[in-house]
Amino acid sequence: MxxxxxxxxxxxxxxxxxxxxxxxxxxxxxxxxxxxxxxxxxxxxxxxxxxxLDNYKSLFEGGFSNSPFIKPLINSILIALITTVIAITLASFTAYAIARLEFPGKRLILAGALAIAMFPPISTVGPLFDMWRALGLYDTYPGLIIPYLTFSLPLAIYVLVAFFREIPWDLEEAAQVDGATPFQAFRKVILPLAAPGVFTAAILVFIFAWNDFVFSISLTSSDASRTVPAALAFFTGESSFTEPTGSIAAAAIVVTIPIIVFVLFFQRRIVAGLTAGAVKG
Amino acid sequence: MEANAQKAPARISSRTRSERKLAWMLCAPAVIAMLAVTAYPIGYAIVLSLQKLDLRFPELTEFIGLGNYGTVLSSELWWTDIFNTLFIMAISVAIELVLGMALALVMHRAIFGRGLVRTAVLIPYGIITVVAAFAWQFAFAPDTGFVNHLPLISEEMDWFGGRFSSFAVIILAEVWKTTPFMALLLLAGLVTIDSQLYEAARVDGASAWQRFTRITLPLMKPAILVALLFRTLDGFRIFDTIFIMTRGAQDTESVSILGYNQLISRLNLGLGSAVSVLIFFCVFIIAFIFVKGFGVKVDEGRAG
Amino acid sequence: MSEIVLDGVTKVFDDGYEAVKDMNLDIGDGEFMILVGPSGCGKSTALRMIAGLEDISSGELKIDDEVVNDRSPKDRDIAMVFQNYALYPHMTVRENMGFALKLAKVDKEEIDRKVSDAAATLDLTKHLDRRPANLSGGQRQRVAMGRAIVRDPKVFLMDEPLSNLDAKLRVQMRTEVARLQSDLKTTMVYVTHDQTEAMTLGDRVAVMRAGVLQQVGSPGDLYSRPRNLFVAGFIGSPAMNFMIGQIDGGKLKLPIGEVDAAGVAGAEHDGRVIVGIRPQNFEDATIVGEAKEERGIIFEADIDLLESLGSDLYAYFHVETEGIQSDQLADLVASRLEETGAAGLREGQEQVVARLEPTSEVRRGQKAQLWADTAKLHLFDAESGERLGE
Known part of the structure; x- marks a missing residue:
């Protein structure tokens, strides 16, 4: 033995x-x-x-206006954060309705969300390119945030529905009997209990927006809104004869380390989120 | 009693009606946001695809019916790209399934270090696809890479100089990046299997391999199919890795790259949209095969 | 005073399922009322209608003479203990117990005082700052009770509050609930599927079956004068035995003998009746005193099985009787089979359980002389299952 x-x-x-x-x-x-x-x-x-540390220095050389990296990094962070906040807010409403209320069209919404999760982004790039230019959204933050929202909402909704369903019904009823209005019951009982789920969904949405490449290279044309993945693809070397390998590697490390730290801290939540509602037989 | 019986359904439906109204109000913003960038654009793409429309020559715009589809479907490039896409997709998903299953079993049965393994496995998931593609590209590049210095590999090997050697690196990068997702989906299926079943099978004299093939695999079939569906569709959309590694050189272009080149690089919205619509139909067909052919059931509606 | 009146209360769910049918029940001020019945009988739905968690489809619900049909739960001044306790996992015991008072904007000192008092009564003082997840099952149950008590509500509603406890703890908490109710003297409606709980706790017990109230009465009443076969079979443990009897010329013929039946009226259906006799009303004939022997019959039985519990001895035997067909009994069959495991019987046989003195010398597989107390027979109409006689 x-x-x-x-x-x-x-x-x-x-x-x-x-x-x-x-x-x-x-x-x-x-x-x-x-x-x-x-x-x-x-x-x-x-x-x-x-x-x-020369590769890192070259990334930030020239400060805000001349560095090829600082502006895209800021764009990436802001765009991913804004997407996350809006997506989670909208998805929470929807997920609560789906998990807690009875209404026709519920299955349709879930099925539609699933279909969108499988939708090929490249198929929307052409029309969006044309529409955004007409609407003045080309190469702007909203121009990226809107498609990110669309494609991250299904994921967020599925994760949140799974979490909301875990919260026992009778807690809400107990709160009602305890004298809470429906809104108080939601705010004081349901929301605090759903917080881990909301947080998990937020991480996943953030990673999605942070990772996108297709929309970023298609719907931006300058550092005004280009995010890091697209900026990396357009990195140039010190001169036209040198490859930008060193700076790309340094930039890659800068955007990867925070994600790794995040993953280290929240691996349990991410796993729960990724598998939520995916497998039910 | 009569009056009460009449009144009863009315009261129920008024509560039901207000519940429905609330639900729809809660769902509306997300539904609109989701449709705005999918249903409408795909409809718009269909309209664009029926026109001769090149943004560099806008004055030549005209309605040409299915002409663009004819052009795409009769071009050798489209069929090469379809082959490339399906080839990369099939090989990488197959490898991912085997590796993912192995990883899932390791995570499930680990006698120690479970958290460590789980964290390690999530790193590829968290890393930007473009970054991962660069990492592998640098590793295999003949000048910068360490791979050609490894034993058994020729120092002269030009990985990105040939079609199938490029595929090999692309597939490796894809497998590295997405196996964790596969493994986690499979793990979720694995943990739902009652461990007593294994004990019962053991008592019945089943070997470890028999326990895997007779209990684990059949019971995990739904989880495996869902994971395969997600990854297959994801694989079909491959773009980032190829764009970074070869940009489609050496005949390694995928359909998504083709669409991008037509739409964004050449600004040929008509032809590009035809490609977009065709890609959409391919995805639709793949999903249809999985759902109808293999009976994949994805979670819907309220459980219980 | 807080009195609850259900007047023709009916619940029809959206899918058309009628969970509670025309229920009439008056629950007096300070009364401990038990709703009991097998699962799916509508008892929980009835309770949830009183709480306001379920709409009333028709009929009226009054608390203190006021119709409260359309009042939301928060405006009914009720407290409820849920089957799974429904403790808020993100709050401490103290916060859980004080939540309702906080919502009602009671000032903080008052809340503290009330929570401490309740905690002292329930022996929870040490645990006030812990979270529900760190409590044992019994402690959680007490927190759920405490949360109800601090409210000092008009009515306590309890939905199978003890069903998640293990057997020993359940008995212990049962006495605690009884003590609490007699201390507080608050009206209490208590739902359970366990007839023992119902019999030991309630001032009055309301037995339900398939959405219909069967009988309301004191535990003693239900036990000694069940109104129909269902109540007779449901109340009492082990359950009452049933056999077919034939009334013929002032005599009641039973598979175990003949009884004088001069007093039995209304014997229709060719004199066929269903006769019930409780296990407690049998005895080993060799033990029974002569005085008793006179008001019973002695018969011979093949003992199939003996179960000795130390204080009691249960003897299982069978009698030859035609099959008893009754919807009311069919509802009970599942649970009775579990209890008695009436396997191995041929058609035309009914299993009978007799409780004997532990000193009895009866042996398994042998014949035995048994005595049945015929003064305690229960007679039911063979068709309707209603009680015959007084």
Whole structure:
């Protein structure tokens, strides 16, 4: 028995090591490139021969107006945050109605949301490009926030419905018997209990908006609203003869580290959110 | 009693009616937001696709019926791109299923380090697809990359110089980025299986492999199908990774890249919209096959 | 004073299901009223209508002579204990108990005082600052009660409050509930499916079946004079035994013997009646004193099974009798089968349970002389299942 346990531990240790290796190699690799001095970026070594922060410095060089990175970073953060706030607000209303109220059209909304989750974004890019230019939304924040809302709402609704359903009905009834109005019951009992779900949905929506590339390169034309993924694709080197590899790696690390920290702290919630309502047989 | 019986349904329906009204009011903003950027644009795309419309030559705009569809469907490029897309999609989803299942089993049965594994697995999910694509591109690039310095791999290997070697790297990047999502969906299915079933099967003399094939797989079928549906459709939309790695060079273009090139690079809205509509129909057909053919059921309505 | 009157109260759900049918019930001020019945009988729906959580389809509900049909729960001055307690998981015990008072804008000191008082009564003082998740089942149950008590409401409503407790704790809490009610003297409506709980707790018990009120009365009343087969079979543990009897020329013929039936009137249907006899009204014939022997019959039975509980001895035997067909009993069959496990019976046999003195020498698989107290027979109409006689 003793022996068996030791062997089990050995097998699991190897399995876990493999998983960690699989997950972390690209991140470590980017970190390694970003820390190489620009002259050694192309040396192909997995571990830098010497360390330097030059790649990071070049990112922020020229300050707000000339740096190729600062404005896109601000755009990314603001656009993702605004999308998150609006999406979560709208999705909370809808999810509450779906989880708690009886009305015709409920199944239609859920089915429609699901259909949208599977919708190919590229199919809307052309018409949006044309419409946005006509409406003056091309290359603006709202021009990106609106499509992000559309495509993140289904996810947010599904996650929130799953969480709202978890809250026992009788708590709301108990609050009513305790003398609460329906709104008080919602605000003092349902909302605090749904907070973890709301937070989870918010993380997922944020990651979605943060990750988008298709809309960002199609519906923007300048740093006015271009987000980091699209900006990375347009990075240029110091001169037209040098590849921007080092700066891309540094920029990638800057936008990745916060996400990793986030994931570290909230992995339980993210897992719950990603799997909520997805599998019910 | 008569009067009461008459009155009864009226009272119920008034409460029901106010409940419905509230529900619709709560749902309206989200529904409008969702339709605004899907239903309307796809309708608009259909209209655009029926016209000869090139923003560089707006004066040549005219209605040409299904002409753009004819152009797209008779072009070799479209069919090459369809092949590329389906090829990358099929291979990466297949690998993801196997790897995802393995990961799910590791997370489910882990005797220690479960949180560690779960966090590690979520890192690819959280990382921007474009960033991941750059990381793998740099790793395989002949000048910057470390891959060609690994044993068994030729130093001269030009990964992005050939079609299928490019596919290999693209698929690797896709698999790396999306296996976690697959694994988590499968894990959710795995945890719903009553562990007593395994104990019963053990008592009945089933080996570990038999327990996996006779209990785990059949009971996980719904979860597997849902995960496959999501990932297949997602895979069909592949854009970011190819755009970063090859931009479609060496015949590696996907249909989404084709659409982008027509719409945004060439500003040919008519032709590009025809491509968009065709992609939409492909996605529709894939979803239809899954739902009707495999009987995928996705959660709907109030549970219980 | 707070009196509750249900006048022809009916509940029809949107899908057409009639959960409560024309229910008439007067619950007096300070009375402890139990609604009891098998699951799905409408007892919880009735309670939820009193609470205002369910619309009343027709009929009138009055609390203190005021019609409250259209009043929302918060305006009815009621407190309710839910089956799953419905404790707010994000609040401490103190906050849970004070929530209603806070909503009613009672000042803070007053809330503190009332919560402390209630907590002291329920032995919760030590746990006031804990969250429900950190409490045991019994403690949660007491918090739910405490939340109701601090309100000092007109009416307490309890929806199977003890059903989630284990057997031992349930008995303990049962006495606690009884003590509380007699201390507070607040009107209480208590729903349960457990007839033992109903019999031990209530001032009066209302038995329901399929949405219809069957009988209302004191526990003793229900036990000794059940109005129909359903009540007879539902109340009492182990359940009453039933067999077919034939009234013929002033005699009642039973599978276990013949009884003088001069007093029985209204024997229709060719004199066929359903006869009920409680397990307690049997005895080992060798133990019964002579005085008693005179008002009963002695018969021979094959003992199929014996169960000794120490204080009691249950003997199972069967009698040859035609099948008893009654909707009222059919409703009870499921639960009775569980209790008695009447397996292995041929058609035309009914299982009978007799409670004997533990000193009895009866043996399994042997014949035994048993005595039945014929003064305690219950007679029911074979068709309607209604009680015959007084």
């Amino acid at each position: 003793e022996r068996r346990d030791t062997r089990d531990y050995a097998v699991w240790s190897i399995a876990i090591a493999l998983v960690l290796l699989f997950a972390l190699i690209p991140v470590v690799w980017l970190l390694s490139i970003s820390l190489k001095p620009p002259s050694e970026v192309t040396d192909g070594r997995f571990i830098p021969a010497s360390f330097s």
